[in-house]
Amino acid sequence: MPSPTTSVRAHLRLRADAPAAASALVALADRHGVELLSETLTVTGPDGPVEVRELRSGDGTRLHEFTVPAGASTLEYEAQVRTSTGPDATLGARERWEFTRPSRYCPSDRLITFAAAEFGRLDAGPRRELLPDLVARWVFDHLAYVSGSSLPTDGALETLLARQGVCRDFTHLVVAVLRALDVPARLCSVYAPGLSPMDFHAVVEAAPDGRWQVVDATRLAPRESLLRIASGRDAADTAFLTTAGQVDLQELSVVAVVEGDLPLDDHAHPVVLR
C-alpha cells in the first residue's frame, strides 16, 4: 500500500503596538515515520519578512522564535508529508519519571484518591495497559464537549467538576488521572485531519507498559491520521503561540487534509502517534 500524503497549513494574523518576543509551536515535529516533502514557515511584518530561529528539543519538537513587529503581521506555515509506520515509541528512562509528575494543568497529586476510587486496582498486572483507553472512555462518557465553556487557567480539577470543556480540557483530565495511577502521560498538540471545525487539536500520549500510545477522549478525529507538533506536560508546553508582551491574535486558521479517505478509528485498539 502506498503511503498517504498529508497537507497541513496554519495561518496566524497578529497585531502588536510594540515589538514583542514570541515563540510558535506550529511546525510538525521531527519524528520517525514522518517524511517532509515540502515545508515553509514565514513571518511577515509591515516591513517585510521577519527573521525566525528554530529551537529543537530532544524529542523532535521544533519551537520557532521571532519578534512580532509593531503593526500587523502574519505567520504562515505549510507542509506536505508522507507518513509511514514507524517503530514503536519506547518510553525513555527519564520520561518514566518526568511524565508521572504533576504539572500546571494536570495536578495529578490532587486526583490520587479520585483515580483510585474510580479506576480501582487496575494499576498493576495485565489490565494496566488498558488504562489509557479506560480513562479516556470515562472522560468521553462523563464530559460534554462545549466550545467556550472553559478558561485558559482551568486545569483538570476544574474540568472534572464542570463535566465539560474542549479538547485541551478533556486531555488534561485524562493525563492527570493516568499520572495519578502512575502511568506516564503527556499532552501532544497535533494537526488532526477530519476535525470539525478544523483547529489545532490536543490528544493524550500515555505509556502504561513502556511504549507510548495515543488516546483521544474527544473522539473527534481518527488517531491514525494525527500529526504531532509538540509534546509536553500539558498545554503550558504546547501553546501554538506564546508572547512576551501584548500581541493580539486577530485570526487563526488551520488546515489538515489527508489524501484519500480518512481511516476509521475504533478507539479500542492502541495506536502509535507519529
Next chain:
Amino acid sequence: MPSPTTSVRAHLRLRADAPAAASALVALADRHGVELLSETLTVTGPDGPVEVRELRSGDGTRLHEFTVPAGASTLEYEAQVRTSTGPDATLGARERWEFTRPSRYCPSDRLITFAAAEFGRLDAGPRRELLPDLVARWVFDHLAYVSGSSLPTDGALETLLARQGVCRDFTHLVVAVLRALDVPARLCSVYAPGLSPMDFHAVVEAAPDGRWQVVDATRLAPRESLLRIASGRDAADTAFLTTAGQVDLQELSVVAVVEGDLPLDDHAHPVVLR
C-alpha cells in the same frame, strides 16, 4: 405504643490563657415532637460557675453564649427527652430561597453542570421528591468514610474531588448538589443514637416538595432516632463551639442513648427530622 425516651450528654473540657467569648451549639433545638423531661447546661471555670446566656432563633436553634475563663473549664450538657411524631415540617416561604443559595462549604453555584450531568433531568415532575435519596445514595456509593481525611476548610468541591471525608463532608456534598438542582437543602447537627464511635453527627435536611425530610449519606445511624441541635446553611452555622480568641478543646465526649432497641433504617423512605 409508648413514646421512647432519649438521653443525650455532651462534655467539653477547655483551656484558655485569657478570657475568650464563646458560643456553643450543643443544646437540643426547641421543636415539635421533642418534649424535654430534664435539661442542664453548665459551664464551670477555675472560680466556679460561668454565666451562660441563651440566644434562640426562629427555627428553634438555641445558641449558648458565655466567656471561657482563663485556665481550665468544662461545659456539661445533659438532657432527657420524650419524642413523638410531630406534624410534617413545612418549608417556609423565605426558606425556599435561603436554602437554595450557595454557602461557604456548599458552593452549589460551582456544581451546576456536575449536578445536571450526573442527575440529569430529575429536577421537575414526580421524581423530584426522590432527589434527596438519589443524591445521598450516589455520595454513599462513591465516597469513602475516612476519619481525619479532610480539613476544616474543605467544602463540597474538595470532597467531590477527594472522594472521601467524614459526616460533615458527606453532608456538604449532598447539600451542595441538591441546591445546584434547585432543591432547598441544609445541614443539621444532631445527636445520633447508634453512631459509632459516638460523636456529634451532621445530616442533610432537604425539601424537594415543600416538606423537609432528612437523609444521611453516611448511613451511620438510623434517622428515626436523630435529635436536632442546630440547622444552618452548612457547618459554619452549626459548629458545636466557636470562640473569639485562642481556646484549646482538650476533650470532647458525646453520649446519645435511646431507650429500647434502635429502629432500623431502610434509607429509601422519607423521614422527618424532629
Next chain:
Amino acid sequence: MPSPTTSVRAHLRLRADAPAAASALVALADRHGVELLSETLTVTGPDGPVEVRELRSGDGTRLHEFTVPAGASTLEYEAQVRTSTGPDATLGARERWEFTRPSRYCPSDRLITFAAAEFGRLDAGPRRELLPDLVARWVFDHLAYVSGSSLPTDGALETLLARQGVCRDFTHLVVAVLRALDVPARLCSVYAPGLSPMDFHAVVEAAPDGRWQVVDATRLAPRESLLRIASGRDAADTAFLTTAGQVDLQELSVVAVVEGDLPLDDHAHPVVLR
C-alpha cells in the same frame, strides 16, 4: 435642616421560554430613618400584571416573589423617600456570631493568617473600631476597579489574588478580612446616588464595637446618601434577581437621585447606613 428626598427606580426586562419562579431584592428595606413617600412595584407579562408576594425578614429586607411568565415581561420599581437621622444601629446578640462566620464569597476561615499578617495586632483595644476603615483603605489602595474583570463565582480569595474586581468583589474582600479579624461584617446592596455609571451598588456594613457602620472600599458614591435594599452574608443573599429556571435578563436600568447637592464623603469618619 429639612430632610432631603431621594428617588429610586429599577427597571428589569426579562424573557423566559417557560414560567419560572423568581425572587427580587430591589425594594428599599424597611428601616428607621427612611420614610416612604410613595412606592410601586409591578411585574407585567404578556397577559398583564403578575401577582407579587412580599416576604419580609426580621432585619427589614423585603424579598418579592413572583412567577416570571413565558415570553417578555418587565419589573418596575419606583420609590420616593424622605430620610432622617435614625438611631444608631446596634449589633444584635445573634448577629455577633452570625456575621463572623465564613460565607460563600467571604471565606474568612482561609484569610486568618493573611489578615493577621497584614493588619497585625489591631484586633483588640481602642484601635479595633478603626478596622473597617483600615481594611477598606487597604483594599481601595491595592485593588483596581475593572468592569468585567471577575466571574460570578469569584469570592474574596480570587479577588485578593487578582487585585481587581467590581464593587461586589471589593466588598467581599473587606467583609472576609474583617471576619477573619473577628469583626462582624456583612454585605448590603444599596441604591447609591452619585454612582457612575448608575447601577445597583454593594457596600460593607461592619460592627467592630457593637454598632453597625458602613464602609465602601470603592469610594464611588457618598455613604450618607446610600439607601439599603438587602443585608446578607454576601452577594448570595442580596442578588437583585434569582430565578429557578432559565430567565434572560435583557435589560437593567437603575436610577437613584437625591434632592439637592450630593454630600461629600471623607471616608474616614463612621457613617451609619440607613
Next chain:
Amino acid sequence: MPSPTTSVRAHLRLRADAPAAASALVALADRHGVELLSETLTVTGPDGPVEVRELRSGDGTRLHEFTVPAGASTLEYEAQVRTSTGPDATLGARERWEFTRPSRYCPSDRLITFAAAEFGRLDAGPRRELLPDLVARWVFDHLAYVSGSSLPTDGALETLLARQGVCRDFTHLVVAVLRALDVPARLCSVYAPGLSPMDFHAVVEAAPDGRWQVVDATRLAPRESLLRIASGRDAADTAFLTTAGQVDLQELSVVAVVEGDLPLDDHAHPVVLR
C-alpha cells in the same frame, strides 16, 4: 585563595511492604565549578546492596533509579567537593521559554495581575535585573517561615494567601511571581551549609538578563556555599525521593559542611549558583 572543600551527606531509612520503583535526587549536579573529590551512593536492603542506575539530564541533574526492596532499606550518599568560581551561567535559548511557563506549584498565569499591581512597571529596562531580589525581598518581608504550616499540594497561590510556609513555599511564590513578570525562573534543590535545622533546601534561580542568578527568600543560608542537586520547574521536578508504590520514609538526615568560616550574604548582590 585556595578553594574551600565542602562535605555533604544524606541518609534515608525506608520501609516497604512490597518492592517499589524509586528515583532519588540527592546527588550533586554535574556542574562547572564543582570538582568531585570523592562520592558514594549506596542503597542497601535486607539482602544486601541494591542496584542503582544513574540517569543524567542535559543540565547536569543526576537522578538515581532503583527498586526499594520489601523490608527495611537505606540510601546513603556522601560526597566531598572542591568549589571554584565557574563561568556565568547563561540562559539557554529554549530555557527562556521553558522557565516562563506556569507549572504545578508555580501557576504564574494566575498571578499576572497581582505581580503587575505589586511590582509595577519594572518588567523592562535597567531595573529588570533587580526583579529577583525585589520579589524575594517582598516574600521575605511578607511571609512567616513556619515549619509544618503547609501541605505538599500547596502551590504559590495558597502560600500567597496563607502568608506563611517553608523554603519550598517561599521559593514557589518567588518563582511564580517572576514568571508572571516574564522573568525565567526555576527551583533548585540544594545542600545548604549553615542551614539550621539542617535539611535539604530549595532556592530560586532566575535569569532576568540572560544569566542565571540565585536568590533565597528565606535568607536561611549563605548563597555562596549552596551546592546544586536538581533544577526544575518546581518541587515536582526536584523531590529528593519519588516512589511508585507505598514506601515509608522513616528517617532523613542531611549534612552539609563547608571547610572554614561560612561566607556572609548581603542578599542584595547577585550570586551565581554552582
